[in-house]
Each structure stands twice: as C-alpha cells, then as structure tokens.
Amino acid sequence: GAVVSQHPSWVICKSGTSVKIECRSLDFQATTMFWYRQFPKQSLMLMATSNEGSKATYEQGVEKDKFLINHASLTLSTLTVTSAHPEDSSFYICSPPHESIAEAFFGQGTRLTVV
Amino acid sequence: AQTVTQSQPEMSVQEAETVTLSCTYDTSENNYYLFWYKQPPSRQMILVIRQEAYKQQNATENRFSVNFQKAAKSFSLKISDSQLGDTAMYFCALNNYGQNFVFGPGTRLSVLP
Numbered sequence: 161g162a163v164v165s166q167h168p169s170w171v172i173c174k175s176g177t178s179v180k181i182e183c184r185s186l187d188f189q190a191t192t193m194f195w196y197r198q199f200p201k202q203s204l205m206l207m208a209t210s211n212e213g214s215k216a217t218y219e220q221g222v223e224k225d226k227f228l229i230n231h232a233s234l235t236l237s238t239l240t241v242t243s244a245h246p247e248d249s250s251f252y253i254c255s256p257p258h259e260s261i262a263e264a265f266f267g268q269g270t271r272l273t274v275v
Numbered sequence: 276a277q278t279v280t281q282s283q284p285e286m287s288v289q290e291a292e293t294v295t296l297s298c299t300y301d302t303s304e305n306n307y308y309l310f311w312y313k314q315p316p317s318r319q320m321i322l323v324i325r326q327e328a329y330k331q332q333n334a335t336e337n338r339f340s341v342n343f344q345k346a347a348k349s350f351s352l353k354i355s356d357s358q359l360g361d362t363a364m365y366f367c368a369l370n371n372y373g374q375n376f377v378f379g380p381g382t383r384l385s386v387l388p
Contacts, residue, residue, distance in 0.1 A: 194375045198318070203366060203378045251318050257373040266320040 163187060166254055166267025173244055173274055181239045181270045183254035190256040193237035195229060198251040210237045244274040277302045279369050279379035287385040288357045295342075296352040296382050298367030307371045309343065309350045314364040314381075323365070326350065357386045 163186040173179050183193055191212045196204040208218045208229050216229035226248075228240040241248055253269040279300045288294035300309070311323040326334045326343050334341050338358075342351045354361055367379040 192373075196376075203380045204320075204376070205378075206375045209375065253318075253320065255320075255376065257375070258370070265322070269318050269320070271318065 164254060164256060164265060164267040166270060168270055169268055170271040171273070173272070175245055175274055176243055178240055178242045179244055179272060181241075181252055181254075181272075183237045183239070183267050185235045185256060188256075189234035190237070191231075191234060192257050193231060194255045194257065195227075195237075195239050196253050196255065198253065200250075204253065208239075210239075241272065244272070246274045248272065249274050277304075277369055277371075277377045279367050279377050281367055281379035281382050283382045284380070285383045285385070287387055288354075289387050290357055290359060292357055293353060293355045294357055294384065296354075296365055296367075296384065298350045298352070298379055300348050300350060300367070300369050300377075300379075302348075302369060302371075304371050307369060309341075310368040310370065310376070311339070311341070311350075311352045312366045312368060312378075313361075314366060316363075320366075324352065354384075359386050359388060362386045 165184045165186055167182050171179055193210045195208045197207045198204045206219050207222045208216050210216045210229045210231035212231040218224045226242055231237045251269055251271050254267040281298050307328045309326045313321040313323050324334050324336045324339045333343050338355045340353045362385050364381045364383050366381050368376045370376050
C-alpha cells in the first residue's frame with residue numbers, strides 16, 4: 161500500500177534555531193498534505209495544509225511566519241519550525257488526503273523538543 | 276463545523292474481557308468516513324477500523340467491531356477478548372473524502388492483567 165515517510169522521527173533543538181521536518185510519499189503523488197500537531201496528552205489538531213504549486217493554508221491561531229510549509233514536489237512536503245521556542249515542543253505528523261477509504265494513513269510523526 | 280466527541284477520557288478493562296469506547300460526532304455532510312485509530316506510546320497512528328457512512332452494516336475487524344448509528348451520529352468501538360497490547364490511546368476520527376481528519380479528544384485504555 162501507499163507509504164508516507166516522515167523524517168526525522170525525533171529532534172531536540174535549542175531555542176531560537178530552526179528545524180525542518182520532511183514528509184515524503186514513497187509510491188504515490190500527493191498534491192496536498194495535511195500537517196497535524198499534537199501537544200502532550202492532547203488530541204491531533206490540523207495546523208496547516210500544503211498544496212503543490214500554491215501557498216499553504218493555515219488553521220486559525222497558527223503563525224504562518226513561524227511554521228513554514230513548502231510543497232516542493234508531488235512527493236515532498238516540508239514543515240519548518242523557525243525560531244523554535246519551548247512551547248513549540250510537540251508531536252508533528254503528516255497525512256495525505258485519502259483517495260479511497262483504504263488509503264487513510266499517516267507518517268511516522270516527529271517528536272520535537274525545544275530546550 | 277465538524278466535531279468529534281469522546282466522553283470517556285480513561286477506561287480500563289480486564290484482560291480477555293470486552294470493552295466499548297464511545298464516540299459521537301457532528302457533521303452536515305451526508306457522505307463521510309469514520310475511523311478508530313490506536314496510538315501507542317510511540318505515537319504512531321495505527322488504523323483499527325473504518326466505516327463508510329453510506330454502509331449500514333457495521334464494520335468488523337477480528338476482535339474489533341463498531342456500532343454505527345448514523346441517525347444518532349454515534350460510532351462506538353467494541354474490543355472483544357482484550358489483550359495487554361491493546362493498551363493505548365484510542366482516537367475516533369471523522370473524514371470527508373479528500374479532506375483532513377477531525378479527531379476526538381481520545382480515550383486512554385488500560386488493559387489490566
């Protein structure tokens with residue numbers, strides 16, 4: 161079946177630095193990728209949607225200048241957390257839209273810790 | 276707006292027993308999909324079971340089954356013969372074809388030996 165590879169699986173960075181998270185579709189093309197964020201002991205919440213060839217769309221309350229999303233190709237979507245702060249520590253996970261019910265899946269997720 | 280509610284933050288069950296996790300949702304769409312995902316400590320999202328809203332027959336996957344009541348907008352998960360490996364967070368999720376997931380707040384299930 162279709163696979164989404166997300167990298168890195170975990171990262172620790174210092175406050176003020178930037179971190180890039182990649183989400184690659186390995187055997188299919190994705191014109192759209194959904195990015196979710198999960199704070200500790202909370203549920204997953206959609207934070208933004210990347211679109212190949214156009215600007216990303218952000219959910220209310222998500223700073224687009226802080227969370228840079230790029231859909232560089234039909235197989236690669238990236239999320240860059242710029243000038244990271246401890247409150248950005250969270251679990252980030254990507255998922256393409258499923259074209260049929262059999263293809264609902266997620267990347268492995270990235271656990272970001274900002275110290 | 277679409278919403279998903281899980282009224283049980285935590286549940287526990289004895290090994291080999293049966294447990295039911297509740298989920299209600301709200302959507303104005305007529306065609307949609309419902310899912311139950313399991314999230315172990317690794318945080319990987321593992322699909323447990325899925326249901327197409329236009330199908331009246333309840334989905335079943337081995338020890339997992341759902342009770343889908345479309346009119347009541349209810350989608351509960353029954354786990355039979357609970358195993359220690361079933362211990363995890365369980366999220367109920369709503370999805371329209373090609374759109375993002377809307378997740379419930381989750382239920383933490385503990386299977387006790």
